[in-house]
Amino acid sequence: MTDLLHGSADSTQEVPDFPMERAPGCPFAPPPKAMELNASRQLSRVRIWDGSTPWLITGYDAIRSLFTDARASVDDRIPGYPHWNEGMLSTVHKRPRSVFTSDAEEHTRYRRMLSRPFTFKRVEALRPAVQRIADDHIDAILAGPQPADLVAGLALAVPTLVISEMLGVPYEDAEFFQEHANKGMNRYATAEDAAEGAGTLARYLKKLIHVKMDDPGENLVSDLAERVKSGEITDREAAQLATGVLIAGHETTAGQLGVSIVALLENPDQAALLRDADDPKVIAAAIEELMRYCSIIQTGQRRIATEDIDVDGVTIRAGEGIILDVAPANWDARQFPAPDRLDLTRDDGPQVGFGYGRHQCVGQQLARMELQIVLPTLLRRIPTLRLAVALEELPFKHDALAYGLYELPVSW
Ligand code: HEM
Structure with missing residues (x-):
């Protein structure tokens, strides 16, 4: 459905709906409509679920400039903020602030509480453990029946195990927290979905924080519990932060x-x-290209302009919503020639799949490390790996905030 935007400089232009659909049979490409918009201009108006018409940023240069612009706020309480869905809007005044929804000093304060376990050095030290986990899961797949589901058996299992361990969340609860994370991460989540999904998870983590206050371990929930004990943050803030990391830490990498x-x-x-590469630099570059080629963040990072901002010859007015859409930016031919070609040796500059600027992904070193281990290991250990169904039959997550697969049946 499209219609006309009246009474503005864009009055002659059609305003397409967002999110947009991918083309059938092209599971890696960003939606053709986003690519078409980006061909002429790096930002355009779109219409979202509540009828409002924020700016969709599709161009590489424009997205990098807005990701680093302090006038583009993540404060989702500001009127005009382009919420993902009704679920996020319905909880906006109930949710404590967190790293995702705070700006400037408040953001720095929250971010410091989270980032220590995810620094490059800490993450590198986990490599042997993650290699072992990946090998064990591949052993189990090889020992089991064919076809095997690589989502349940590997892609979801490895990051879930790792983040559970880092957070101090019992892995036995994985099914429970995955179910609620899925509900909360639905692209079209209603108020009920939000309450049931993220709400249930936040309550679960609040309980866990109280357990760790009395019985701490070497993990992030215990660190947060310690901060609650010392009065630095409330238990609700701590639960909100931990919920964010738990959801962001396994669904995305999976x-x-x-x-x-x-x-x-x-x-x-x-x-x-990738299978034959043994130079870590070659493997690292290959993973960056895979992140560029299939950007899974598909519903846009949301911002609101707190002052007028000029971008690519357009003025975003104070109070207007902004959607930073990394998938088309990663396929911007101005930056990445022949963007539809997967070229693991590409050297066209950094991809923006982890965002950019002060809110860039806290877990990017961890995600990179997991990808750098799991993908080449899988290709080496199962060189005859193939899809067990046609590409068109794979159940991709078109209905989730982050793209992925519900199942990945393979044989060998
Ligand atoms: C391939 C996997 C991942 C992708 C594609 C991804 C993508 C992103 C993106 C695009 C942002 C920027 C948000 C913004 O600017 O609005 C972000 C932020 C964040 N990510 Fe990730 N992420 C991944 C894995 C992880 C993991 C493993 C963790 C676990 C720690 C994590 C935790 C976070 C957190 C806490 C933020 C908020 C940072 C802030 O607002 O300062 N992510 N991620």
């Missing part, structure tokens, strides 16, 4: 692993390159 495996199976020459 989605990126799943879609990347499919992209590699569809591009056997590139898969061979």
Whole structure:
């Protein structure tokens, strides 16, 4: 559905709905409409679920400039903020502030509480453990029946185990927290979904924080519990932060692993390159290209302009909503020539799949490390790996905030 935007400089232009659909049979490409908009201009008006018409940023230069612009706020309480869905709007005044929804000093304060376990050095030290976990899961797949589901058996299992361990959340609860994370992460979540999904998880984590206050361990929930004890933050704030990390820490990496495996199976020459690489730099570059080629963040990072901002010849007015859409930016031909080609040796500059600027992903080193281990290990250990169903039959997550797969049936 499209219609006309009246009474503004854009009055002659059609305003397309957002989110947009991907083209059938092209699971890696951003939606064609977003690509078409980006061909002429790096930002355009779109219409979202509540009828408002924020700016959709699709261009690489424009997205990097707005990701680093302090006038583009993440404070979702400001009127005009383009919420993901009704669920997020319905909880906006109930949710404590967190790293995702705070600006400037408040953001720095929250971010400091989270970032220590995810620094490059700390994450690098986990490599042997993650390699072991990946190998164990591949052993189990090889010992089991065919076809095997690589989502349940590998892509979801590895990041979930790792983040559970880092947070101090019992892995036995994985099914419970995945179910609620899925509900909360639905692209079209209603108020009930939000209450049931993220709300239930926040209550679960609040309980866990109280357990760790009396019985701490070497993990992030215990660190947060310690801060609650010392009066630095409330238990609700701590639970909100931990919920964010728990959801962001497994669903995203699982989605990126799943879609990347499919992209590699569809591009056997590139898969061979990754399989045969032993230089860590080559592997690292290959993972950046997979992140560029299949950007799983598909519903746009949201901001609101607190002052007028000029971008690519357009003025975003104070009070207007902004959607930073990394998938088309990662396919912007001005930056990445022939963007529809998966080229693991590409050297066209940094991809923006982890965002950019002060809110860039806290877990990016962890996600990179997991991808750098799981993907080449899988290709080496199961060199005859193939899809067990046609590409068109794979159940991609078109209805989730982050792209991925519900199932990935493979044989070998
Ligand atoms: C491939 C996997 C991942 C992708 C594609 C991804 C993507 C992103 C993106 C695009 C942002 C920027 C948000 C914004 O600017 O509005 C972000 C932020 C964040 N990510 Fe990730 N992420 C991934 C994995 C992880 C993991 C493993 C963790 C676990 C720690 C994590 C935790 C976070 C947190 C806490 C933020 C908020 C940072 C802030 O607002 O300062 N992410 N992520």
